[in-house]
Amino acid sequence: MDKNTRILVVDNDETIRTTMKTILEDEGYLVDLVGTGKEAVQKTQEKTYNVTLLDIRLPDMEGVELLKLMKDSIPRTRKIMVTGYPSIQNAIGALNKNADAYLLKPVEVEKLLNTVKMQLQAQDSERKFSEQKVAEFIDSRVKELSDRHV
Amino acid sequence: MVGHDLRNPLTGIKNSAYFLKKKGSKISQAQAQEMLEIIDKCVNYSNKIINDLLDYSRQIRLNLEEESPKKLLADSISMLDIPKKIKIITHLSDEPTVTVDPDKIKRVFINLMKNAIDAMPKGGKITKTSKQVNGSIEVSFSDTGEGIADDVLPKLFSPLFTTKAQGMGFGLAICKRIIEAHNGTIAIKTVKEKGTTFTVTLPIELKFEVGGENNWIKTPESSSSTMMKQ
Numbered sequence: 237m238d239k240n241t242r243i244l245v246v247d248n249d250e251t252i253r254t255t256m257k258t259i260l261e262d263e264g265y266l267v268d269l270v271g272t273g274k275e276a277v278q279k280t281q282e283k284t285y286n287v288t289l290l291d292i293r294l295p296d297m298e299g300v301e302l303l304k305l306m307k308d309s310i311p312r313t314r315k316i317m318v319t320g321y322p323s324i325q326n327a328i329g330a331l332n333k334n335a336d337a338y339l340l341k342p343v344e345v346e347k348l349l350n351t352v353k354m355q356l357q358a359q360d361s362e363r364k365f366s367e368q369k370v371a372e373f374i375d376s377r378v379k380e381l382s383d384r385h386v
Numbered sequence: 387m388v389g390h391d392l393r394n395p396l397t398g399i400k401n402s403a404y405f406l407k408k409k410g411s412k413i414s415q416a417q418a419q420e421m422l423e424i425i426d427k428c429v430n431y432s433n434k435i436i437n438d439l440l441d442y443s444r445q446i447r448l449n450l451e452e453e454s455p456k457k458l459l460a461d462s463i464s465m466l467d468i469p470k471k472i473k474i475i476t477h478l479s480d481e482p483t484v485t486v487d488p489d490k491i492k493r494v495f496i497n498l499m500k501n502a503i504d505a506m507p508k509g510g511k512i513t514k515t516s517k518q519v520n521g522s523i524e525v526s527f528s529d530t531g532e533g534i535a536d537d538v539l540p541k542l543f544s545p546l547f548t549t550k551a552q553g554m555g556f557g558l559a560i561c562k563r564i565i566e567a568h569n570g571t572i573a574i575k576t577v578k579e580k581g582t583t584f585t586v587t588l589p590i591e592l593k594f595e596v597g598g599e600n601n602w603i604k605t606p607e608s609s610s611s612t613m614m615k616q
Contacts, residue, residue, distance in 0.1 A: 255401030261438040320393035345404040
């Protein structure tokens with residue numbers, strides 16, 4: 237794991253924020269905590285996060301609303317919804333608004349950590365794929381330009 | 387709603403238990419203490435949720451006593467942790483005593499004060515007023531918050547309705563039941579961006595007709611064996 241892997245936890249419950257931070261930091265992640273949607277938007281403007289863990293119910297906005305905002309502002313950040321409302325509508329709503337994973341409270345911590353790892357792997361694969369595509373494009377463009385000058 | 391609220395403290399307990407188990411004897415004293423305090427806090431919060439549910443579903447029992455509104459308000463405020471950014475202004479006149487269940491009325495006052503504090507996260511002013519109006523006492527709590535949205539007002543006293551991310555929405559529903567059990571009323575006046583006033587009106591002399599309602603009354607003179615059903 238990259239030493240600089242950064243996770244943002246967005247939950248209005250202080251005990252959840254504190255315990256998440258303790259657990260995730262113990263796994264070697266850098267963790268920031270916020271309790272509202274507004275703070276989350278502000279934090280993501282200041283720093284780049286690999287993963288966000290989002291509660292579905294926040295004091296100032298619904299988690300799915302925040303998800304929608306983040307879809308446009310930080311598309312590469314992996315977004316994991318964590319909710320206490322286990323309804324199929326919530327799950328569909330979250331996934332339709334670009335959540336990468338959906339977990340139910342109280343979450344088995346092992347499951348949460350595995351989900352974070354899987355999302356980081358998916359993000360890494362995406363990055364490598366993008367880099368490969370860019371490299372291929374540059375190679376083909378250089379070749380095209382060289383051919384023209386010959 | 388209830389599910390979400392109970393799942394939050396359960397998550398706190400689960401996370402703390404996981405960390406305590408994972409670290410075993412390698413955990414630092416400070417971290418162990420922090421995790422145990424979180425478990426304790428989460429258990430207390432779960433207990434509050436269960437108590438609120440039980441309170442709302444069970445019959446109300448009134449243990450009536452003569453009490454002055456001034457004392458009820460003073461006792462209520464002493465049980466609250468008022469943030470420094472909130473200023474409390476008091477306008478209390480000398481009213482006669484009222485016959486009420488003091489613990490239940492204090493619970494209503496505390497709830498209304500807490501809501502007023504929550505309505506002003508950036509700070510503000512709460513004005514407590516009590517005055518006699520004909521045969522009743524009116525106690526008001528005014529805040530200088532944002533006011534309550536029009537679509538929220540009709541649902542405010544409904545059980546399981548809340549605008550807070552944490553809370554089940556039993557607070558005001560229970561307040562209304564308690565005040566109505568005293569033959570009183572609770573009213574709201576709100577102005578957008580100016581604030582909200584909750585007014586509790588209680589009769590000075592509580593009169594009940596036997597039968598019809600689901601409240602149990604213990605009058606100041608009666609013993610526990612002579613409770614009557616209102």
